[in-house]
Amino acid sequence: MNINQQIEAFRAFNRFYTRQIGLLNRTLLESPFSLTQARILFEIANRKQTTASDLMEDLGMDRGYLSRTLQAFEKQGLLQRKKSSEDSRQRFLKLTSKGKKLFSSLNRQSVIQAKELLKRLPEAEREKLIGSMTAIEKILEPNESSSNVILRSHRPGDIGWITHRHGAFYSEQYG
Numbered sequence: 354m355n356i357n358q359q360i361e362a363f364r365a366f367n368r369f370y371t372r373q374i375g376l377l378n379r380t381l382l383e384s385p386f387s388l389t390q391a392r393i394l395f396e397i398a399n400r401k402q403t404t405a406s407d408l409m410e411d412l413g414m415d416r417g418y419l420s421r422t423l424q425a426f427e428k429q430g431l432l433q434r435k436k437s438s439e440d441s442r443q444r445f446l447k448l449t450s451k452g453k454k455l456f457s458s459l460n461r462q463s464v465i466q467a468k469e470l471l472k473r474l475p476e477a478e479r480e481k482l483i484g485s486m487t488a489i490e491k492i493l494e495p496n497e498s499s500s501n502v503i504l505r506s507h508r509p510g511d512i513g514w515i516t517h518r519h520g521a522f523y524s525e526q527y528g
Contacts, residue, residue: 382462394456404444434447435447
């Protein structure tokens with residue numbers, strides 16, 4: 354398959370998947386929110402502390418659009434901003450109880466949607482699908498969590514080995 358065929362296959366999959374999970378609908382999961390707005394709510398709900406700058410950077414969002422969305426959430430009583438005790442210029446975003454309730458409902462609907470899609474498949478096919486999704490994620494956005502390197506606390510003998518290797522390296526390199 355040449356690069357042009359790969360590009361077409363990639364784009365065809367994207368069109369298929371967005372249709373499968375209803376991303377082309379005007380709103381997400383029959384809520385009053387777009388996919389982007391729901392994602393912002395998700396991020397705020399699932400982070401211990403976050404700022405608008407954090408969201409903008411992590412989601413790759415336009416500053417103006419994010420700002421307007423956050424202002425709308427505040428007007429709707431879904432969001433509050435709390436001044437940082439360490440840096441008065443920084444405001445942490447938190448969902449209000451109304452925002453938490455609304456997010457909980459959206460999250461439940463999303464779980465139901467995923468469950469309905471997955472339960473149509475035999476177990477082996479579900480495992481294959483999830484494995485493929487995981488592979489896509491690791492290939493397109495490799496990070497330290499996908500590494501096979503595991504750091505552990507040192508054990509007896511490690512410090513001596515490090516000292517030995519350091520001496521051996523210097524001896525080999527510099528005599």
